[in-house]
Amino acid sequence: MSYTNHSLTNGTAGQQYQGILERVLFSTLTTVPCCVFLFINGTMLFTLRSKPVFRETSRYILLYNLLFADTAQMALSQLLYLLAACRVKLTYPVCGVLSMLADLTNEVSPFTLMVMSLERYVAVCYPLRHATIITIRNTAVAIIVVWAFSSLNVLTRVVLLLEFPFKDLESLQMKDFCSDIAMLIGSMSDLYDKAYTCFLFISATVAITSSYVGVMIAARSASTDKASARKARNTLLLHLVQLGLSLSATIYNPILIGVSRIVTRIVFVRVQNVFYVCIFIFPRCLSSLIYGIRDQTIRPALMYHLCCRLKLTVVPAKF
Secondary structure: OHHHHHHHHHHHHHHHHHHHHHHHHHHHHHHHHHHHHHHHHHHHHHHOOOOHHHHOOHHHHHHHHHHHHHHHHHHHHHHHHHHHHOOOOOEHHHHHHHHHHHHHHHHHHHHHHHHHHHHHHHHHHOOOOHHHHOOHHHHHHHHHHHHHHHHHHHHHHHHHHHOOOHHHOOOOEOOOOOOOOOOOOOHHHHHHHHHHHHHHHHHHHHHHHHHHHHHHHHHOOOOOOHHHHHHHHHHHHHHHHHHHHHHHHHHHHHHHHHHHOOOOHHHHHHHHHHHHHHHHHHHHHHHHHHHHHHOOOHHHHHHHHHOOOOOOOOOOOOO
């Protein structure tokens, strides 16, 4: 009897030890790349404010807004991930604030991509009117509208959460870890989340696809600069890829809910970790890599700041 109890104790301890090791491993594999890309994104943001050409050009201002939202989203997502990995359970108000901030920054990205696509469409299809349409003032207004519309969605979610009878709960302490799924309490919140996700996906896809088709048609015109049209077409394709990766976060919750019903909890946690890296971390670091390497104006300044402004000098060898 004592031998059996000792074996069960050893088995339980071994499983707990294995679970801790697995959490540490996954936390390290996600935190290290996240910190690297947070540094790259932070350097990119600093680069976009370092020269007047970046501060006074609409497409670079829009890029700054996109990178800022992606960087904030990545930082908040990693914070929530580490809290869950450390088995820290928050209260509903604290989790609600973190989740709403994460939702806000997550929704700013696709709307900013829509505005960036329309800017490229105007640049190719209406080159003579581009300077009068895409001004610094109009760009600032567009960014304010993007944040205001995203904030309105967050406020709607807060109002729906207030309808939940929190007073009937024994405590505001959450029984599960903080996440978007945990905050979808009530049928109205879930229904609104699905409806808004469909609206966001369809509107962003239609806007970028229409801009791409318009650029393709303009590229066949004899009066259009072929090189400019080709570059704009490639940029819009990148926007479409970025949009797909960004909006993949909108199907994150439905996929996890479906997976949780057919697999064990430990398998579900592993699948969740893989999806987190592919859906949240990777898309948020893509913008800085694409524009930092592809844009001939940004690349030298970005490399200069990434190298901490160190200029390597070649010392001739002495024989």
